[in-house]
Amino acid sequence: MTSSVDTPPKLETPSGKNAKTENFPVGSWLLPAPLRPHVAAFYDFARAGDDIADNPALAPEDKIARLTAFGAALSTGSGDPALFAKAHALRNSLAQTGVTAKHGLDLLEAFKQDAVKNRYRSWGELIDYCNLSAAPVGRFLLDLHGESRDGWPASDALCNALQVLNHLQDCQEDHREMNRVYLPLDWLDSQSGSVELLQAGKAGGAMRTVLDMCLGETGDLLAIAAELPARLKSRHLAMESSVILHLARRLAGLLRRGDPLAGRVKLTKADFAVCGVRGIVHGWLAAGSKAGNP
DSSP, X not given: OOOOTTOGGGSOOOOSOOGGGSSSOSSOTTSOGXXXXXXXXXXXXXXXXXXXXXXXXXXXXXXXXXHHHHHHHHHHOOSOTTTTHHHHHHHHHHHHHOOOTHHHHHHHHHHHHHHHOOOBSSHHHHHHHHHHHTHHHHHHHHHHTTOOGGGHHHHHHHHHHHHHHHHHHTHHHHHHHHOOOOSBXXXXXXXXXXXXXXXXXXXXXXXXXXXXXXXXXHXXXXXXXXXXXXXXXXXXXXXXXXXXXXXXXXXXXXXXXXXXXXXXXXXXXXXXXXXXXXXXXXXXXXXXXXXXXX
């Protein structure tokens, strides 16, 4: 298949997904109002890239060509502004805030990887992918709020944990629709399991063990992430991160008790409400020792 990068109506391949369809809050009202448009610009850019990578109608080389063009538009301002509107919008946002373009470019590298790679040999290899596909989001938010990069390790841990939890939620669909498996193959091998078990109606035996192994490692990430709210100067960002941390813990618990092969395991409105209140209170108190926090 030849690339259609030069055909304006077909560069982006919107899936219809948006911030409201995400599992976790994106640029919620907890963040300062002046910064929310910049968060939206980053999200829109990421959404466009992710939709290209996830489009089953595109050949891998076409996906990479489109994503490369997106990266060039972000880095240099190249390309028709109408064709690369989301890249140009983020470029303008970064110029206003002084945030580096690296976070957006790292996401594009993850999306390129998705175009050609559909298996992960080990947990370490999966985390290397998450460091490109998830960690840049938290790093962008910390930079946008003028936070110290000392908070990056805890932020990375939180973002990577969210990515793994999303993969576990969607493990059956990812395999069925995209032939992608984000479970460490060496863990499956150690349990004499195979990726074909993802299409069973129930996660038992080897698959249940591997899911629980992933959740165990995710719990370790969330333990590191628990340090994040207290490391932040911004009470707004501390509350946002604390809410997300509480939601992640709740989802991890649901996945422990539930079965993502038998039916989608997801957060309820009550979960969002309870975790929201608890997270706001915890985040406010965690950042409370830093007088005058915005």
